[in-house]
């Protein structure tokens with residue numbers, strides 16, 4: 100842990116019952132989970148104790164030493180990056196920090212000399228400038244001076260970019276630790292001042308330090324424009340936007356600066372800022388037509404990315420009417436129309452989207468189907484999602500794109516971040532750590548979206564969110580400066596919201612081809628925040644399921660759902676009750692009380708302990724080494740831990756399903772030698788496995804009956820099992836057995852069942868089934884019959 104992260108953990112609000120403790124515990128990322136939790140709790144107590152101590156003057160480190168050490172860190176960081184070294188960084192998040200809610204005009208200045216440790220200087224602001232190059236840690240580390248020439252280390256977290264970060268003013272600074280640093284978690288607590296700002300009038304920097312020739316010196320508006328263009332051409336969008344803004348402060352009538360800034364904002368993903376600039380250009384009289392056209396095009400794109408597809412369509416129509424035959428405009432027009440259609444009908448080209456499954460930013464609209472958020476007071480956050488009408492199994496309920504996401508392959512792999520999350524007392528992965536900054540950055544450029552994130556559930560220690568969602572009214576923002584955010588972003592709240600709502604969006608991929616995340620180390624799994632999906636509560640055997648194609652999340656009904664019935668999602672799945680409770684701990688500290696968990700618990704502790712042991716034995720690698728006889732005896736052992744006395748129709752016995760499947764696979768492979776007997780036995784085992792997964796398999800129909808019903812399926816279609824991928828594979832293996840037995844007619848209903856299940860989970864019909872399970876069907880010689888008969 101870097102010293103600044105460590106000291107950052109020390110400055111907290113008042114908490115009761117401190118204990119006198121020696122010193123903070125050592126935290127490192129390689130600690131086992133239980134030890135990490137123990138030390139985190141100790142750290143929490145230690146921090147609470149620190150908060151009880153009165154504010155004090157810190158021991159200051161001399162200016163020269165701070166600057167020298169900053170240069171040294173800067174050089175070594177550059178050198179390591181130059182050597183291609185991966186830099187591993189750790190921080191702590193989720194403790195109570197401070198984000199200012201007061202506007203700058205209501206604050207009074209404070210010199211560094213007056214800053215105390217363990218104190219939040221509410222009502223004050225610090226005017227400062229950097230005197231050494233910034234260094235990237237988890238955040239950005241700078242050394243700043245105040246007017247008197249006193250120097251201090253400033254750590255800025257969650258700021259959109261480190262390019263040109265030379266803070267001028269910090270809202271309500273809080274210093275920390277005996278050798279203090281100032282830690283700022285929210286980018287809304289930093290304002291970059293224009294040289295003409297009233298806050299700089301009459302300001303003298305007494306140290307006599309002259310910054311190395313800063314490009315951000317005063318120029319003419321034209322000069323700012325060309326500087327902005329230079330930044331733009333080298334991909335430095337934020338610096339470009341800042342340069343255009345400086346020009347606009349000098350002369351707000353230069354519409355070209357707005358036009359160029361709109362494009363810089365588009366590249367940054369600051370869509371509401373881009374909309375304001377483009378609309379401004381269109382509102383100015385006598386702007387030449389070529390510039391109006393550009394503004395129209397940029398406005399169309401910004402509206403598109405803000406998911407206002409009708410608004411985008413309108414702008415692209417205008418553009419196309421003046422530029423007939425230009426493909427770019429008509430392409431955007433068609434995309435706007437397609438997205439609008441998707442958002443209204445819920446009809447998507449799932450096959451085409453699946454073909455692009457490796458992408459992490461797929462072009463798809465959001466869709467809200469027959470669902471609504473309702474107050475459900477029995478849950479944390481007090482809300483849940485219910486069906487607005489009767490819903491059939493497989494029906495599409497919601498399609499969502501992430502508000503922000505961190506996928507391993509698009510985060511900077513030269514830097515790996517880890518963070519100790521004090522909410523969960525667990526180590527967060529790289530993607531989970533990065534996600535918080537991404538959420539804040541998205542709000543930075545799109546401040547009117549803030550309420551949609553702010554109103555999500557933030558854990559048991561936070562204020563309860565409103566009982567309805569989404570928030571009814573979005574705040575309106577006009578022209579936006581890249582130097583300050585339009586809203587006060589509460590960084591701690593954002594961290595808490597990511598903790599309780601983020602998903603791990605493992606991307607669906609063709610069977611046999613991993614999306615790359617499953618095999619990677621834990622720290623490389625993706626993490627994303629989806630808005631409406633965050634309102635669903637958990638059940639282990641839920642009546643709805645979610646999956647991601649690329650970054651597009653689709654939620655579908657996994658059972659028939661009645662009007663007004665609550666719709667639940669599985670936050671995690673594991674055949675072992677205790678493992679599930681472990682994974683759900685942060686959400687349900689008292690344990691899950693869904694009907695499936697209750698049923699499992701009613702079997703008694705002794706049986707549950709046996710199941711846990713068997714769950715270990717049934718691990719994929721262990722099973723792969725077992726002989727047929729061993730697998731058979733495993734089935735016997737597992738059968739005993741699901742007592743017949745507790746039998747109920749359609750009861751899900753996940754371990755038994757795995758055990759029968761293991762036997763079925765072994766027999767299937769052995770069938771080359773003892774064809775008929777083994778193939779039939781294999782079919783029997785797979786059928787038992789499917790039944791243990793909760794699938795209802797109607798009695799065998801006669802051949803004549805089957806021929807009459809062309810669409811006959813081998814299973815009843817009232818629910819999708821939680822382990823559907825395994826079930827589809829088993830169905831195709833049953834079909835393969837029948838084909839080898841020369842009973843093709845019996846194979847087809849199983850292929851149909853697999854295809855139905857795939858469609859219920861993913862949509863896309865037969866075509867997507869053939870695509871996703873292509874290599875499996877090929878291997879089993881089923882491709883032709885599947886193509887023909889489905």
Ligand SMILES: C[S@@+](CC[C@H](N)C(=O)[O-])C[C@H]1O[C@@H](n2cnc3c(N)ncnc32)[C@H](O)[C@@H]1O
Pocket residue numbers: 477478479480481482483555556564599600633634635636637638685686687691692693
């Ligand atoms: C992602 S939020 C779900 C929506 C939340 N109820 C709301 O009002 O925003 C997750 C939180 O909801 C609550 N929750 C979800 N499923 C639950 C369940 N089965 N039992 C009790 N609480 C649950 C827990 O507090 C959990 O941390």
